[in-house]
Amino acid sequence: MKTRTIFNPETKVWSAPTRPYTFGEKSVGEVIMESLKNRPDRIVEICHDTGRKVTARELHKESVNAARTYLQMGLKEDDVVLLLLNNHLFVSPMVLGASYIGATFCALELGLSRKDLRNLIYQLQPKVICCEKTEFIKVKSITTELDLRCEVFVNNPLHPNSVENLFGDFGDHESFVATKLRNVENRAAAILSSSATMGTYKLISVSHPQLLHNYTNDFGIIETVFTYSTLSWITGIGTLLGSIILNLRRVITAKPFRPEDLLEIISKYSVNLLLLQPDRLNATLRCPKIDETNMDSLYVVMVTGKPLSPHMKVKLEKYLTMGAIVTTYGMTEMAGTITSSLYSSDKEGSAGVLVDNTRAKICDEFGYPQDPRQVGEICIHGEFKFLGYYNNPKLTEASLDDEGYLKTGDIGYFDEEGELYIVDRKKDTIVVGKHFVYPSILEGIILEHPGVYDVCIIEVPHPELSFIPVAAVIRANGSNVTASEIVEFVAKRQPPELQLKGGAVFVNDLPKTASGKFKRYLVRETVTKQLADNNKQMR
Numbered sequence: 001m002k003t004r005t006i007f008n009p010e011t012k013v014w015s016a017p018t019r020p021y022t023f024g025e026k027s028v029g030e031v032i033m034e035s036l037k038n039r040p041d042r043i044v045e046i047c048h049d050t051g052r053k054v055t056a057r058e059l060h061k062e063s064v065n066a067a068r069t070y071l072q073m074g075l076k077e078d079d080v081v082l083l084l085l086n087n088h089l090f091v092s093p094m095v096l097g098a099s100y101i102g103a104t105f106c107a108l109e110l111g112l113s114r115k116d117l118r119n120l121i122y123q124l125q126p127k128v129i130c131c132e133k134t135e136f137i138k139v140k141s142i143t144t145e146l147d148l149r150c151e152v153f154v155n156n157p158l159h160p161n162s163v164e165n166l167f168g169d170f171g172d173h174e175s176f177v178a179t180k181l182r183n184v185e186n187r188a189a190a191i192l193s194s195s196a197t198m199g200t201y202k203l204i205s206v207s208h209p210q211l212l213h214n215y216t217n218d219f220g221i222i223e224t225v226f227t228y229s230t231l232s233w234i235t236g237i238g239t240l241l242g243s244i245i246l247n248l249r250r251v252i253t254a255k256p257f258r259p260e261d262l263l264e265i266i267s268k269y270s271v272n273l274l275l276l277q278p279d280r281l282n283a284t285l286r287c288p289k290i291d292e293t294n295m296d297s298l299y300v301v302m303v304t305g306k307p308l309s310p311h312m313k314v315k316l317e318k319y320l321t322m323g324a325i326v327t328t329y330g331m332t333e334m335a336g337t338i339t340s341s342l343y344s345s346d347k348e349g350s351a352g353v354l355v356d357n358t359r360a361k362i363c364d365e366f367g368y369p370q371d372p373r374q375v376g377e378i379c380i381h382g383e384f385k386f387l388g389y390y391n392n393p394k395l396t397e398a399s400l401d402d403e404g405y406l407k408t409g410d411i412g413y414f415d416e417e418g419e420l421y422i423v424d425r426k427k428d429t430i431v432v433g434k435h436f437v438y439p440s441i442l443e444g445i446i447l448e449h450p451g452v453y454d455v456c457i458i459e460v461p462h463p464e465l466s467f468i469p470v471a472a473v474i475r476a477n478g479s480n481v482t483a484s485e486i487v488e489f490v491a492k493r494q495p496p497e498l499q500l501k502g503g504a505v506f507v508n509d510l511p512k513t514a515s516g517k518f519k520r521y522l523v524r525e526t527v528t529k530q531l532a533d534n535n536k537q538m539r
Contacts, residue, residue, distance in 0.1 A: 004343050005353045005418025012369030013361045014414055016354035021383065022216045027208050028189045028241070029099035029178040035245050036060040037174075044244055047089050048253040048265055054089060056244070059096070064173040066097025069166045073151060075127050077102035077179060080191065082126035084108050084135045085155060086254035087230055090163055092240060094130055095231060097166075099189065102179035103127075106191040106203075107231035109513070110135060116201055118142045123203055123391055124191065126150055130163050184208035191390050192234060192332045203390035210335035210384045213357070214238065215245040221299060226251040226265055227275035234332050235275050235304050248273075259287035270297035277305040277516030278312060279454060282447070285315045286476070298323040304330070305516035307422055309444040310348050327351055329422055333399075333406055334382050339420045350419040351412075357383035359405075360420070362413055367401060375413045377426060379405040411438070428520065430459040430469050435497045437469050442500060445493050446471055451481030456510045458524045460502050460531065470502035472527050474510060505530050 006015050023031055036044070040057035047054075070081070081098040083105065085091050098105040106124060108117070110132060121129075121142050129152045131139050136154040143150050153163045181187060188205040225248050229236035243250040251269050255261060257280050265271060276284075281303065284290060300323055301316065308316075313325055327341040329351040338360070341352035354360055361369040362376040370376045379401060386406050388396030399407055411423040424438035431437075439457035446455045453476040459467040471490075475481060483504040490500045507530075511522040 005414075007372065007414070007418065009371075011361075012371060013359055014354060014418055016356050016358045019216060019356040021209060021213055021357075023209065023212050025184055026212075027099065027102065027178065027181045027184050028211055029096070029102065030180070031212055032096055032099060032241065032244055033060065033063075033178045035247075036063075039247060042247065043249050045089060045092060046249060046251045046269060048251055048261075048269075049255060050089075052089060059092060059244075061169075061173045062090070062093035062167055063096035063100060064176045065167045065169055066093045067100040067176065068170045069168060070097060070101055070103060070128065073128065075101060075103050077181065078187065079103045080124050080126040080128075081105045082108065082121070082124055082129045083231060084110055084129070084131040084139070085230070086110070086132065087228075087236070087252040088155065088254050089252070090167070091231060094163075094166065095237075095240065100176070100178045102181050104188045104191055105231075106193075107236075108193055109230070109232045112201075114138055114142070118145070120193070120201060120203065121148070122146055128153070130166070131155070181208070185384055186387070188387060188390070190237060192237075193232060194332060202392070202395065204332050205387035205390050206332075206335045207384055207387050210382070210387075211237070211241060212245075213383055214336050215242050222246075222248060222272045224249045224251060224269055224271050224297075225273040225275070226269070226271045227304075228253070228257050228262075228280070229275065229304075234330070234336050238336055239275065257283075259284040260289050263287065263289050263293040266295055266298060267293050272297055272299045273302065274298060274300070275302045275304050278303060278308050279512070279516050281308070281316065282312055282454070285312065285319075286453075290319060293319075295319050296322050300324055300326055302326045302328055304328060307349075307351065307440065307444075309447050311448045329410075329420060331380070331406075331408060333386055333408075334380060338380055344419050345417070347415075347419055349421050350415075351422050352420065353418050354420070360414075361405065363401070363407075370413070372414050372416045375411060375423060378408045378410045378412045378420070378422075380408055381405045430457075430467050432462075432468055432497065432501065433465045437498055439469065441498075442469060442471065442490060442494070445490055446473070446486060446500075449481065449486065449489050451476050451479035452486070453477070453479075454510055456518045456520065456523045458520055458527055460524075460528065462501075465501070468501040470527055470531070471500055471504040472507050472510060472523050473504050474507060505534075 036056040042056050043053050044056050044059055045054040081103055095105045132155050153161050155163050185207055189208040189211050190206045192204045194202040225239050227235050227239050231237050328337050329339045330337040337355050339352040339354055344352045359381040361379050363379050364376045409426045411426050412421050424440045428439050429436050442457045443455050454474040456472045457469050460470050462468045486504040487500050511519040
């Protein structure tokens with residue numbers, strides 16, 4: 001088979017095909033405004049919660065209203081508009097209005113601790129904050145404490161500072177012109193937050209072309225897209241911008257994930273492209289309603305957040321009569337997808353091949369590039385440079401090597417045909433004596449057990465081996481699976497040195513980020529406490 005990704009044996013760098021960038025020096029605001037005006041009568045958004053459909057003309061009008069309100073408030077280019085909101089219809093014009101005037105938008109996940117939110121607001125110094133009712137008191141107390149000159153709007157129509165105040169109608173929407181920005185490659189269109197799986201949030205600056213470069217090719221037969229991701233995640237922003245630029249319909253809901261609701265959305269709106277995390281996909285596949293749902297409209301299920309286990313893929317394929325499963329690997333720092341299985345041979349465990357205009361190398365612990373099949377840290381170079389971590393030049397410098405490649409912190413390897421295999425996060429790897437144990441491999445094995453709903457592997461100290469892996473397990477409904485059965489299940493599938501030496505404990509919840517990644521530091525706290533309590537009871 002002819003490989004799409006080319007390996008240079010001298011530099012040991014993998015390179016994808018090149019594709020021209022078509023937006024030139026335009027900003028996100030200019031591209032979005034042009035796209036909305038080109039086909040003003042098409043439906044761009046549908047709210048599942050209210051049934052309302054929004055045309056491109058209506059979205060442009062509300063975006064202009066928001067932009068003019070921002071200007072009246074004195075906002076300038078590069079000022080920050082911060083959102084702490086679910087997926088409501090009024091969120092899109094808040095973001096697009098900011099992009100129209102050259103401001104920078106940032107969305108954070110809901111439910112952050114006061115300490116984390118205070119730290120992020122202090123770094124961002126936003127001029128406007130729009131939040132849910134549940135966040136309002138926390139936000140107001142933080143802005144007061146920081147003596148921050150900032151307007152705070154709340155999703156409450158009865159409040160004097162309701163978000164509805166942003167959309168006063170100034171009229172004459174067609175004459176409004178998006179701000180022309182200079183040097184868009186070096187200016188932040190958005191500031192995104194990392195998933196903080198290890199407990200520390202990082203703010204990431206994303207340039208205008210970084211946000212736009214994914215949308216130079218259309219999606220062919222795709223018409224309707226859905227994801228639960230809010231705009232605090234790159235998949236949420238990607239579906240918002242991509243649906244407008246590529247003439248798609250975006251279905252949204254502010255309600256939390258429920259398998260029954262997802263299946264209704266797929267059927268009711270004939271969703272063609274679904275972006276979903278593996279844990280939610282797993283819950284959906286276990287839902288009795290799936291056998292009654294017509295899923296013929298689904299052409300692509302794009303798996304995001306973390307790899308899809310082989311047994312889950314087999315289950316999903318049973319229901320995808322017309323579609324395909326696309327595995328992706330991406331990072332917020334790269335503003336989206338790094339590899340995709342869309343152009344590869346569907347090998348088990350593969351995350352696909354590099355997307356266009358991307359280069360990569362696998363480096364050992366000393367930074368030396370490796371040959372195919374050799375495991376090391378994945379280092380990536382995109383079409384446009386990584387702007388860095390917001391107001392954190394030291395962290396930015398530490399994240400790049402001497403050639404400008406981003407050190408992803410992920411461990412993996414390429415095979416001879418240029419397909420990437422993700423082994424695990426570098427920080428999640430457990431050193432057991434002289435051996436490396438990768439949590440994602442153990443998790444994939446344990447998830448194959450019919451009595452397991454979800455599992456997270458963490459390490460605990462050991463007097464002889466330094467650390468050993470322990471499985472934190474949520475049982476499936478009606479399951480009575482025991483810890484010894486899980487240990488035995490793994491033992492039959494792994495060599496002795498890579499088994500579940502710390503056993504298993506059962507939990508009711510596994511804390512995750514909004515993108516579906518485990519907050520392992522919180523899982524570790526729960527497991528450590530439970531093991532300590534068990535030891536006390538045995539004395």
